[in-house]
Amino acid sequence: MSAPRKPLTGVRVLDFSTLLPGPMATLILAEAGAEVIKVERPGSGEEMRHYPPMVTADSGVNFALLNRGKRSLALDLKNEESIRIIKLLMTDIDVVVEQFRPGVMDRLGLGWEALKAINPALVYCSITGWGQDGPKAQLAAHDLNYMAETGVLNLGADRAGDPVVPPVLVADIGGGTMPAVISILLALREAEKTGAGAHLDVAMGDNLFAWAYWALGERAVGRPDPRPGGELVTGGSPRYQVYRCADGRWLACAPLEQKFWMNFCRIVGLPESLADDSRDPAATTAAVRDIVAAKPSAEWLAAFDGVDACVTLVKSIGEAADDPHFRARGLFRGAMPAGEATLTPVPPPIAPIYRDPEGGQGFPALGDANLDLTGG
Template sequence: MTQPLAGIKVLDFSTLLPGPMCTLILAEAGADVIKLERASGDEMRGYEPRFGEDSANFALLNRGKRSVCVDLKADADRARVLALAREADIVVEQFRPGVMQRLGLDYETLARINPRLIYCSITTYGQQGPKASKAAHDLNFQAETGTLGLAAGADGAPVVPPTLTGDLAGGAYPAVVNILLALRQRDAQGRGQHLDISMTDNLFTLMYWALGNGWSSGQWPRPGQDLVTGGSVRYAIYRTADGRYLSAAPLEDRFWHRFLALIGAPALAGEPDERIVRTEVERIIASRPAAYWRRQFEGQDVCVSEVVSLEQAVQDPHFKARGIFDREVVSRDGRVMPALPVPVCASFRSDRMRVAAPTLGEHGAEIAGQAREG
């Protein structure tokens, strides 16, 4: 089966995480992604731990792309980029607003030579607004959108999240969605467009329930006090006797009643004071080790899971059976590790199971030759 993005050419000016994740997804669906790097390369190449010449992070995010070195301030290199832009379908960039315009590579300039171009700009705060030029990272995105304020520990202080939600759920994924929408619209209308992807704007979407509470009833959620922020005994984390943890989310009555029966406390279903219920559930769970509770809940419909490490999670027989770690990325010195799972269905992906990330500038001559042929 032909991949859905076969024949689509992407010029990727981005570095680090949001843009590279976006173009990785496009590449996995068949797009030809040309990564335009400065002479020193994407900063991600220098991260630790190493995987061959580059970092493991870089290899995971740039599998299957092609690399060309360019100096965007040099006239000759900029002319090369313009030549590539004439034949491109998509541009992805994540500079601050105004940078690409100063380089003469903004949407308006490129659209004059290629009206069908889809130009995706990923920024923290969008192309306009009082914060448009402000520097920030994922932790800042989450702080400024109220997300971090709802993630509090036992002492009431916000906890640093383990996932880069702003970069990925606010940046990379919306960029892919809108690029695909723009491709569909181009099919119908024949023209491309400029996509303004703001990572902070898109984080608010993830807070739909909290916004609904606040807007409809004035009940703005608080950390540790609402349904999914730790305020419910039916959606909580419980410590076991051996210092491990269970995540328990038996929200619906049928799950809740079964959960209480399995821990030996069915009478708690009729207790109206949730503080009493929580104290008793905590006591019961803390009286037995995690292994006991694994056996007790095995095969039961109660929405209870043990909190495991990432190392344990990737060994889970379910994920292995799904084959999500079967594909591989290979380094130029022959090292191999599982490729990053991406949200692209297997039917849309290449049948090549082992693919390398590009070395810096590896495809410069190849792409120059193709441009001359074109």
Template sequence: MSQPLKDILVLDFSTLLPGPMATLMLAEAGAEVIKVERPVTGEDARHTSPKIDGESIGFAVLNHGKKSVAIDLKSEDARAILRPLLEKADVVVEQFRPGVMDRLGFGYEAVRAINPRIIYCSITGYGQTGPKAKSAGHDMNYVGDAGVLSLSRGPVDQPTAPFGLVADVGGGTYPAVVNILLALMARQQTNEGVHLDIAMSEGAFAFAYWAHAQGVIAGQDIGSASARLTGGLARYRLYSASDGRQIAVGAVEEKFWQAFCDVIGQPEALRDDWSDPDACAAEVARRLGSQPSTHWEPLLIAADCCCSVVKTPAEAARDPHFTARGVFDRTLNIAGQEVPALPLPIAPEFRSPAGSAGRAATLGEDNVRFGADLRDRE
């Protein structure tokens, strides 16, 4: 099957995570992505650890398969230099605070004047408008402001940081990709572009839809780790085995819960985790804590009751299931070494053949190709 975005040109002004991951997804579906970076140092992610022979692994994981143009956007002739690319680009992705691209001369209206069909995607923490629009923040701030972090923040004396970058990826990357694709479809009908205003904090709300129903619409108070899906019931919690490994008990449905209770020998009198969840959970914890995870894992697998041993990232990458599905078959080149590429939710039918996904371009590698003459501006 032909890659659906093979004729799409994307100019990527974004840095770090949300925008670069979004443009990586577009690149994997066939788009040509040109990363626009500042001269000399490039974007900050190029300097993050760990590294292979001086090359940042994190940067390569998010930016392989893209081209790189290094240019000082503050220079007087930056707009003239980039104009040929802006004229033929289909998508622009930027991640500056509101107003920054306008001051640089690359805001939506300025680019739209050059290319009316442009799909201009702005990814920010709080959106282009509103009292917090220009406020600084990171993932933890966004999920905190969205009320999501309060649902499972750990004990008061030892708060727990979120396990993943929910707002960055779930509130920034994914909405950006979805709306860019929708905009490309809409443009086929109208021949017009659009300015997409993606706010990471707003995108985080969807990850706790049940909290919206319970806390916003029904007006019920939701304490930390007190709801059905955040540890309020014994049947949906993390427990520790005797070897320190954790077991994820997700036996929400009654049939799974009863099957799990049978495995661990939970007494009938302590199986009702609705009437006395603490007593029930305490007994589950005692029983699971009496044996190592190696004892419980085959029993839980056999019971097929939505309970499993929590894996490390390295263990997950070796899981026979993911291996069988080819999740880590794609590789990228970092400093001459072939390493697994980050699994992304792009169907194999829309990607290039499995195997090497390329490498991250060196800073300014494509300047000459695209006519970005920077000899007097470095």
């Protein structure tokens, strides 16, 4: 296998972010070749270092996986000397990523205007929940809150109207990480052409609305808000459901298109009177539920083998990571050092030509770049 391409080689990133959205964004930049310098508090480092389970005496697995391939600069941002050091570094920095509430970096003397004056081509990315302005700008929140406030959480409510706590952090990654990376790359391209940097206002709340585009489309044509558990992709159709098998496993069934639906109906033996699900979707769903429940999952998977019907098994995360398909694509074959142990890196969400399948770079010890960058 050829070595991964590194299109961001030569790009230097100063990363003030913590927890998930910013660190995953700079992980992607590092994977693509950027030098990422992570600024942390002296003594303790950022919060994620201490989230269990631990892989070393002072670092948890979450920190290790999100900060692979970076360097650590331990500085007290309330100290004038630390601010002076950062400003000295700024002439050689291409990207700043920060995740404080609006106004914090300005009060520290490290806001966009202050750093742009030193480096006019600087790309300055601010990741927040609600954006740099607006009534909610200073409101404390986490992923669940952003999903609740943007209506996304309600879209996943069951038929009784009860929202379900999502198992994945869509706001942090889908609303923060990915828009930040995209915006940084756009701004770097613009800076190459014009010499002018940019302040990127990446708001997780704003960016979640794109995930609910279909619901906004319904509203745009005058339809009422989607019914809990009652729309095409939220449980209102027999063509987009999870069905329980006789052995307690579940099938994810998504034969939305008519050609897939007809194949599905043939395999499960659905009576012709119910195959036209436009008449009574609930009755068709109930009938399919009873049919699927009569056989174990292995029988159904064998029956659907080679049939275009969009039917798959609901797997655990462990089963998924061990799936031969993902193994064949090299997603989980790497090994990164973590103290005396090794970890399988999380595959960053970028094209394989930019991804290091070996994942051999470790995560930084707190302050490992201090001597090099500050002389002490």
